Amino acid sequence: MLDLIEPYWPHILFVLSVLMGAAAAIHATMTKEEVRSTVGWVGIIVLSPIVGALLYMIAGINRIRRTVISDRRALLQGKIRADFASYDATDAMVTGKFGQRFRSMKTLGDRVTSHRLTTGNTIVALDTGDEAYGAMLKEIAKAKRSIILETYIFDRDRIGARFADALIAAVKRGVEVRVLIDAVGARYSVPSVLGMLRDGGVTADVFNGNVIMGLRLPYANLRTHRKILVIDGRTAFTGGMNIREGFSSEFSGDKCAFDTHFRVTGPVVADLVAIAAADWQFASGETLEGEAWTLQPPETKPGAPIMIRAVSSGPDRSVETNHKVLMGAFSVARSSIRIVSPYFLPDRELITALVTAARRGVAVDIVVPTANNLVLVDRAMTAQFDQMLKNYCRIWRASGPFNHSKLLVIDGCWAYVGSSNLDPRSLRLNFEVDLEILDCPFAEALERRIDLAISSATEVTLEGLKARPFPVRFIERVLWLGSPYL
Template sequence: MDIFYKLIKWLVFFTYFLLIANINFQVLIKRRSVPVSMSWILTIYIFPLIGISIWFFFGELYLGNREKKIANRIWSMSNKWIKDLKSCEYIFQIKNSEVARSLFQLCKHRQGISGIKSNRLKLLTNTKKTMEILIRDIYLARHNIEMVFYIWKPGGIADDVAIALIESAKRGIRCRLMLDSAGSIEFFRSPWVELMRKSGIQVVEALKLNLIRILFRRLDVRQHRKIILIDDYISYSGSMNLIDPILFKQSSGVGKWIDLMTRIEGPIATTIGIVYSCDWEIETGLKILPKLPSRNVLNNYSRNNDTSIQVIASGPGFPENMIHQALLTAIYSARNELIITTPYFVPSDDLLHAICTAAQRGVQVSIIIPLYHDSILVKWASRVFFSELLAAGVKIYQFKKGLLHSKSILVDRQLSLVGTVNLDMRSLWLNFEITLVIDDINFGHNLAFIQNQYICDSFLLDKKKWDMRSYWTQVIEKIFYFLSPLL
């Protein structure tokens, strides 16, 4: 019996040794930032069981093998479609403003196409009104409706959207709905799924969670995009989930969620459509490439030729580090003013350095974040960056009238970035995200007006008071900072 226990003991030790050695090799073989690598190694050695478990679920695996093969295949086919799109020369903007030029050049060289002109844009800031406009568009749809959301929570005005979709499907409109499995778990447990499918709506559960799939891909890679496409010419994107803000997470005590959405009419729907097509094919294996824009569509918006829009999509299978590069390029392009709104602020070292450098070279930099937060981990992790930002001259505003969920960057009131990307590691490196890059002074002024409203409803963080916070508070911040590369 003693020999048996010794064998078990040595087997456990040998297995543990192999796991540790393998994880160390995986951490070191891939070029990560030093803080991220050190965080993984220290976590594994200080908390071995917890560290190994975290690595197993969140360390290396991204998509399953099936999804990887599809992702590789669709990009070869999508490149052919992009070549066909390039033949529609009438939709491309040749010139950009000075502040936007570098970012649009980056997008052109990495994504293959220039910015799209002749679009009509509207910035929507009230979730209820946004839903009402969306419902109207759904009832007016003539051909097709495609949607992808991270969260669809049944109840309130979200049910009105569901009813509009069902009635549109019954009158012959082709409807496709893709929702993240984790974010929309309540929806998939509700009767709405069966009701929609019976009406003819194709409902897909993206990145589905189950015990078997956990073994083959990362658990925290999520479908975080928010996209609506109607008749291949109306598109929506931004930070809003399909929820009624009066009902959503009210028990957490953070107040009403504040979001931004952009409604666009014009040929940019085509490039957003290719992103949706790729996501749909990764999940279903079926291709639904959007139609190329016609000159007739373009003529409807010919008076908006000064506007130029790029669509940046991220996630496994999409151009690597594109979102991160775009954010850095935008920040370094600022000459006078930079305003950032984000609910989750755990930036990379490069982004932190870029923001501080902007302030130190005379740019007026403002960051607006929520005072009340639904994530304690991210809230504490973000605090460790405040001292460095304040020392550089960055103004930090804490929004007090709800959970500010808007994700936006405005550079010199001309270049706007609006989408789903949070300034944290998960959005920057993992999730399926989307950002609209908009070179338009009118849109920039509208966004500035909204951001200044946020500032009026915020507390300005005082550097002297911040520096006087307790020693133990600083210790807690440092602990969460240590974990920040893993958040």
């Protein structure tokens, strides 16, 4: 048989390359929504016969199709549904307190997200890892019915051991506990904390953990970057903080990295449960049902001041949701846009929205760390600073240790916090969760934090960027070309 085929193998290879290339190129053309992405993939497919098509099959196709628990009320029964519905913010409520432009933001959120803007919430910022970890461990110790934890990184270090011990103790008390760690994040420490958790009786799993020949197929490169901890369906923690001792001054001292996490209560907690429960179901196949997971109505009254919406985004039906919300927020800004981000690599659309706002007279301030834990990302983002600096935006390099916080405030009354970075990975590849907050006191408090960071920061200038050696600037531009994959 092989002897018969051997003389024709070049012809077979040619036919195979044409068929695979044509199929891949047609698929990319018909399914991609961005011209640059489509052209890039078609170019790879055409210029690299067979190999290009295989690369596209592995990394270019979004295969994640899942049943999403899109509404928290799907987890509720009977009378409780009406109780939760009474917390939904109305158009009149938002217009009366914040004006027509933020009613437009509510409309945008209603149309592009899976969750409602709700009243009756509380939110407290936790400034340091020590403060956040202490508050989280305290709530875990008080848990009576259920705990669900989803995180990107859960290191097996001294902080990770504290959390593992607390979760194991909760299981021994009879609490239902579920822990979901991203497959990539689980490998940040060796051995993984998963074995420690499972040995202690905790039900734990990894997100997107299929490994074939070193590749996580069929969902290569797609990660959960979400950080959600919900205790008894009443108290939640979310933000940018992973579980690792590098954020604890108790263990890291002066080298401790900074981050901002948030403790929330109210009806938005039910949405965070729904998001984490959908991810757990996708990863493990288990649907969280039963008395332990039944949500109770919030203790606050409907209409209470703080309005919050959970914004989930990811490479499934919620693709680019965070991107759309940010575009809307930049477009309604009148006086100020304040951004703190460790990895600031916005795409062309977001840059255009920011510089357009700045040209309208909006004060645009962007704070990034001087010390960055990802040097390649830092170099790549520096390469595009000039696009904003020459269009009236201001960029500041914050002093001190690395700051992993993700904070955004518009006009001192609208805030956006959570796990999303302003980079291609967070905006298109990762599963993220953020909070949209309408509350002037909270937004003003965030602005004061940003002002404090700016007061000791160094302003980035066009002159300073241009004065650096050409080889440095050239390397940064080369790294910038690969920014979608950093």
